[in-house]
Amino acid sequence: MTQLIDLSKEDAKEYGTGLVTFQHHLRESGLFEDDKLAELIEKTPREFYMITHMNVEGKKTIWRNGDFNGLSGKQVIEAIKTGQLWLCLRGFEQVAPEYHTLMEAAFAQVDEVTPHVKTNRSQSHLLISSPNASVLYHTDIPIIHHWHIRGKKRFYLWEETNKTTLPDSTLEKVILRETEEEIPYDKQWDKFAKIIDLEPGISCTWPQNGPHKVDNLDGLNVSVVAEYFTPQAKRKYGVYYANGYMRNYLGMSPKSTKTEGLTAYAKCALALAVKKLKLTKSKERDMILSFYLDPKNIGNIINLKNEDQKPIIQL
Ligand SMILES: [Fe+2]
Numbered sequence: 657m658t659q660l661i662d663l664s665k666e667d668a669k670e671y672g673t674g675l676v677t678f679q680h681h682l683r684e685s686g687l688f689e690d691d692k693l694a695e696l697i698e699k700t701p702r703e704f705y706m707i708t709h710m711n712v713e714g715k716k717t718i719w720r721n722g723d724f725n726g727l728s729g730k731q732v733i734e735a736i737k738t739g740q741l742w743l744c745l746r747g748f749e750q751v752a753p754e755y756h757t758l759m760e761a762a763f764a765q766v767d768e769v770t771p772h773v774k775t776n777r778s779q780s781h782l783l784i785s786s787p788n789a790s791v792l793y794h795t796d797i798p799i800i801h802h803w804h805i806r807g808k809k810r811f812y813l814w815e816e817t818n819k820t821t822l823p824d825s826t827l828e829k830v831i832l833r834e835t836e837e838e839i840p841y842d843k844q845w846d847k848f849a850k851i852i853d854l855e856p857g858i859s860c861t862w863p864q865n866g867p868h869k870v871d872n873l874d875g876l877n878v879s880v881v882a883e884y885f886t887p888q889a890k891r892k893y894g895v896y897y898a899n900g901y902m903r904n905y906l907g908m909s910p911k912s913t914k915t916e917g918l919t920a921y922a923k924c925a926l927a928l929a930v931k932k933l934k935l936t937k938s939k940e941r942d943m944i945l946s947f948y949l950d951p952k953n954i955g956n957i958i959n960l961k962n963e964d965q966k967p968i969i970q971l
Contacts (some may be wrong), residue, residue: 658684660762661859665769672773672799672886675813677852677860680803685758688805688878693784694729696745696752703971704747707732709947709957710740710789717792721968722957725948736786737876738955746781747971755782759880762803777801777884785877791870793841795822795830797893798883801861804854807877809870812849816866821845824913827865828900831893839867854879864889891915894924901930943968 663678670676686692697705702723711718724732736743748756759780767775778798785791787807795816814821822839829835852860853873862868885893892915902908914920945968950956 658761659765660758661765661769663766663769663859665771668766668769669772671766671770671861672775672884672889673863675850675852675860675862675866677858679857680762680859681857682758682762682803682880683805683856687755687758690730690733690876693782693878694733696755696782697724697729697732697743700745700747700751703969704745704751706744706746706943706968706970707949708742708744710742717790719792720946721943722947722949723945723968725951725958727949727951727954731951731954732949733784733876734954735949736784738786739957740786740789742783742785742789742791744781744783746779748781749779755780755880759882763882766801773886775884775886776890777882780880780882783877783879783881785872787872787875787877789872789877791868793867793869794839795827795865795867796883797831797865798885799861799864799889801859801882801884802854803859803880804856805878805880806856807875808856808873809854809877810873811852811854811860812846812869812871813852813862814845814849814867816863822865822867824896824899825903828896828903831896832900832904834900834904841869864892888915891920891924894927895920897927897930898923901926943970 658681660682661678661680663676667678668676682688705724707722707724709720709722711720727735732743735741748759756779763777767773816822826835826839830839854860892913895913895915899910899913902910912919944965945960946965947957947959950958
């Protein structure tokens with residue numbers, strides 16, 4: 657079998673709980689060059705992609721969701737190279753089995769050196785973003801495994817346990833999906849961020865909910881990303897979900913964020929019940945189509961009037 661990763665058991669000890677970085681060889685598959693990416697874009701149906709535009713208005717960066725508008729795969733790549741765009745393609749298993757097979761093989765090799773980790777990994781998705789794009793300070797709900805393949809980006813990571821940079825109430829709102837994953841941020845915090853320069857061929861995973869931001873530095877940025885939960889990560893999710901529900905819906909002020917013990921298990925049961933009954937559903941946010949890629953000026957977008965905007969259905 658082709659060796660896709662350079663990771664020893666020793667270096668993988670903190671996989672699932674800490675920051676782990678290592679070299680990988682996904683690019684050697686040839687699947688991440690422009691022509692292959694263009695093919696992948698063309699065969700990805702609407703419900704499996706999300707294209708986002710970033711725009712600075714005053715002090716605020718606005719993220720909006722759009723549509724390819726019939727552009728060819730090649731044109732979409734050109735638009736990302738020149739614009740301020742960020743594309744996420746999903747559904748490898750259904751749409752592009754060659755990518756699915758490659759990532760299954762890569763993760764099988766990760767599993768070999770992480771026998772201590774039980775994961776429940778989601779399918780991988782592909783991210784393609786503009787050379788000068790940024791991803792604002794945010795936190796992700798599951799643990800993330802990021803395989804960087806092309807371009808350069810600077811990754812700033814903060815401690816998930818720091819209550820100044822990530823207050824419990826903020827994480828709860830993210831977990832309840834009541835807020836965008838972008839959260840309050842202060843430029844001063846950059847001083848104590850861990851900085852990781854992601855060069856092509858670097859793979860990394862970091863502690864669950866570790867807040868981070870990303871500045872692309874050079875070239876078209878291409879990465880594959882997968883999400884995963886370990887049993888401990890699932891309990892943390894359950895505890896914060898339940899705490900958020902108690903704080904926002906029942907007027908309580910839960911303090912404990914322990915993920916072990918009877919209370920933690922009771923909170924996980926509450927989280928499951930709330931989710932099942934869809935008690936928080938009405939506050940969850942929708943993804944709204946608000947622009948089309950411009951076929952005449954590649955890299956530009958055509959904004960939709962309010963009355964033409966509509967929800968984007970994703971699978
Ligand atoms: Fe993220």
